[in-house]
Amino acid sequence: MLANMPMLETRALTKRYPGVTALDALDLQLDPGVIGLVGANGAGKSTLIKVMLGLLEPTSGSGQLLGFDVVTQGAELRQYVGYMPEHDCLPNDMTATDFVGHMAQISGLPRAAARERTAETLRHVGLFEERYREIKGYSTGMKQRVKLAQALVHDPRLMLLDEPTNGLDPAGRDEMLDLVKRTGREFGIAILMSSHLLGEIERVCDHLVVIEGGRLVQSAPMASFTARTGSLVVEVEAGEEQLALKLEREGLQVKREGRLLMVGLEDERPYDVIRDAVADLGLGLVRMEQRRQTLEDLFREPAAEGLEPAHV
Numbered sequence: 001m002l003a004n005m006p007m008l009e010t011r012a013l014t015k016r017y018p019g020v021t022a023l024d025a026l027d028l029q030l031d032p033g034v035i036g037l038v039g040a041n042g043a044g045k046s047t048l049i050k051v052m053l054g055l056l057e058p059t060s061g062s063g064q065l066l067g068f069d070v071v072t073q074g075a076e077l078r079q080y081v082g083y084m085p086e087h088d089c090l091p092n093d094m095t096a097t098d099f100v101g102h103m104a105q106i107s108g109l110p111r112a113a114a115r116e117r118t119a120e121t122l123r124h125v126g127l128f129e130e131r132y133r134e135i136k137g138y139s140t141g142m143k144q145r146v147k148l149a150q151a152l153v154h155d156p157r158l159m160l161l162d163e164p165t166n167g168l169d170p171a172g173r174d175e176m177l178d179l180v181k182r183t184g185r186e187f188g189i190a191i192l193m194s195s196h197l198l199g200e201i202e203r204v205c206d207h208l209v210v211i212e213g214g215r216l217v218q219s220a221p222m223a224s225f226t227a228r229t230g231s232l233v234v235e236v237e238a239g240e241e242q243l244a245l246k247l248e249r250e251g252l253q254v255k256r257e258g259r260l261l262m263v264g265l266e267d268e269r270p271y272d273v274i275r276d277a278v279a280d281l282g283l284g285l286v287r288m289e290q291r292r293q294t295l296e297d298l299f300r301e302p303a304a305e306g307l308e309p310a311h312v
Helices: 045-052 074-080 095-105 111-124 140-152 170-187 200-205 241-247 269-281 295-300
Strands: 008-017 020-032 033-036 060-065 083-084 157-164 191-193 209-212 215-221 228-236 254-257 260-264 285-292
Touching: 008 045, 008 228, 020 045, 020 060, 020 209, 033 045, 033 200, 045 060, 045 157, 045 285, 074 083, 083 140, 095 111, 111 140, 140 157, 140 241, 170 200, 170 241, 191 200, 200 215, 209 228, 215 269, 228 241, 241 254, 241 260, 241 269, 260 269
Parallel strands: 033 191, 033 209, 083 157, 157 191
Antiparallel strands: 008 020, 008 060, 209 215, 228 260, 228 285, 254 260
16 A cells, blocks of 8 residues: 555546436545445445446546556556455355465465465354365355455455345354454454444444445544433433433433433533432432444434435
């Protein structure tokens, strides 16, 4: 990667299909890290990844990945990038060892180095014991691990992961997300991960990019999306209605969410008021803590450009 150069940069990047604009004059600049790419279905996530890989030619505008021009230097940049596509694309009649080793050689590794790297990579993704089985006998989770392995085997500078948990059950999702997170941490590889599930992005990524209709909605560190809100979560064993009324009489803003009370926090006063009110009413205080906003909270709000948590 060239010094002092963004990992990814686009300028007025546009990709049109007949009757559809997938990317609409997109301006984006990203530095290395573990980055989440979210957007509703059809927002342009997969198209952006394919254009940045040089697999699709943009209609207009420009893009650079790792300092390479995505239009004129696609073949060169791909040797430094690992790509895990969304859909099943594995050869069923090959073993994981043969396939991943073949992909390593395509990426430029000599045969002996490719063999060694393949064994190491399959061990990393948890397939070492199953490496000589044909892929057609693999479960969906195992196939996803093969796809991750082939994206990692040549030690890329950047991995582009398109819906890496696609088709997995909850346990499989957890395992894959832990694997992605560990890959970025242990190997120091930059990751751009596309997902429509906000909880996945929040667990793995340290930067978030939101696109909608092929346009950039927001690009910022994850902490800026999930900052602590100005409210206290208060839970009591019983009597939350009495407590809510008493706090409102004291001039506090109170909102009920089931058995929980959300109390507005503009200064330190609510802490003392809540403590005294709980004591006066003889209630059992279970917890009182400052609320942490999640990505689901953020995109559940009407101001979130129409995005929905389950489809972003």
